[in-house]
Each structure stands twice: as structure tokens, then as C-alpha cells.
Amino acid sequence: MKSTYNSRYRPFFLLSIFISLLLAGGCKKNAAIVDSIKDEYGEYALFIPPSPQKVLVLMHGYPWPDDSRTSEQLRSHTLNYVNEWRAFAEKNQMILLVPQMGSGDFAGYRRLFGKIIDPGDYIIQLADLYGEKYIKNYEQKFIIYGHSAGGQFAVRFAVCNADKLYGAIISAPSTYPFPDETIAWPYGFKPILRDSLFNGVQDIKLDKEKSAGMTFQPQLGQAVEAVSSLPIHIFVGSIDTMQRSAKEGHIGNNRLTRAQDWMKAMNHLAGENQGKIKMMIVENVAHDSFKMLEDVQKSIVKF
16 A cells, blocks of 8 residues: 655755754764754654654644644644653653644645645654664654544544554544545545645645645545554543534534444444454543543554
């Protein structure tokens, strides 16, 4: 299975990342690195423990009613993720990458769209750069975790790029890509035109085939193959039952029932390979990622 990543713009990252690593102390092999780094395409929080073995990408939620967050507010949000996950990453020898998403060039990240570079391509690029630099025998794979809006991204990334992942943790998203080719992406698998709201025009988009006006073509067959081979664990709190707005193709009206519906639909298509998608309901928890953290982390170490 081939991912949607195009590597031809990889060299553009190298100089800015190299300089950032030097500034962050990247040449110290036995010292942990914690930093917020800005390159020419975005900004992300980073943690590198001594002797890492895997890369873990954390896709944050977007707990604000609009897209007006400043870079400083998003920077603080991603660094909070690093602080909450640092002890786990250090113990399990994992590099943490937490890209800033949800506004600016990545306002369309829930549906995998970006202005200059698509967010999926961006995190693959970052994971490979740090993995190749710090991990012996790096396999060009990583683990992805996403909560809420970040969970919407993570589940859509997983069904389109399973070959880049060891496993995916999907934490309480509101919507999913249901296996229906009559319903338009991101709620189903019908192709759509990339709009100019979330995608750059050809003059600025690195991959011209992914610019505004071009067709985005999700592959249902690829998604079925993904859920037949890739461990996907869904976490939802037992009281995360606030009613969500109606979405095409979605039967349930809250995060709990929608997760159950999507798991059932995708596992059914997986046939004899069904069961790779598992759902964990965390008792007495609402829409709170950090109260589910212990259960989530127990799943991650199994990948």
C-alpha cells in the first residue's frame, strides 16, 4: 500500500531543521532535547530522549470555538502536550512531535488539507527527518495519536497512509470517514475538489497536484486494507455523550455512538481480518484527553 506522501520537496526542510537542531542542542547524543521549532512550513513542539527507538506524533485537539488562536497560544498548547507526555516518552524511548494545527496554513487539517504543504505530508517529513537522525535502523514508520479534532485528522491519515504507521490511537473525534463512496470526503469516500479556503493555489503549493482546484481522491480499497492490517485503537469517555451536529453518513449523534458505528462498519469490510480496530470506553470520563492518558499510553506501548 502506498501512502499519499510525495518526497520531492523533502530537501526544502533540511537547512532549517539542521539549524534548529543545532540551536536546540541537537548534537548532544546523551541529552534530552525539548524545544518549539519553527521552519518555513509550520511550527511544532519537540522532545527527543536519549537513545530513542520510535517516533510518536501527537495531534492536538482544538478546544476553541473559532480559528483565531495566535501562534503563541498554539505554541503553549503544543508544549503542554510535550510536558504531559514527556515522562512516558522518556521511559519508552520515543521522540515526541507535536505540530501546531487548526489555524493559518493548516486550518483544514481535519480533512488532511494545507495551504503550502498538506499536514499529512508535513508530519511524515518531520518524522522521517528526526527518525533517520536519531533512531538506529529507522523503518520510516511512526505511531500517531490524535484527540478530538486531532483524532479526526489521525483517523483520516491512518486510512490513507497505513504503510507509514505502526499503529494509531484515535481519541474521541466527532466525525469519521465512513466507508460510503456516495458521501463526499471527509465524511465518506467520494472524491472532492480541493477548495482555496484550505488549499493553496499552484503558485504556492509545493505539490502542484494537491493545489486548490485539483481533485482529492480517497481510496476506499486502501482504507479497507488499512483497517485489515493496522492496529487502530479508539478511546472515548463513557460520559462523552454531548449531542454533536448532524453530519452526512453519521448515524449516531455523539462521540460514543459514532465511534461504535464506524468501528462496526470498517471491521465488517475487513472480513476475516476484522478486529484490528478496537474500542476502549473509559469510565466516568467526558471529553478530556488527559483523564484518558494512562489507558491510552498502555495501548501505545503494545504497538
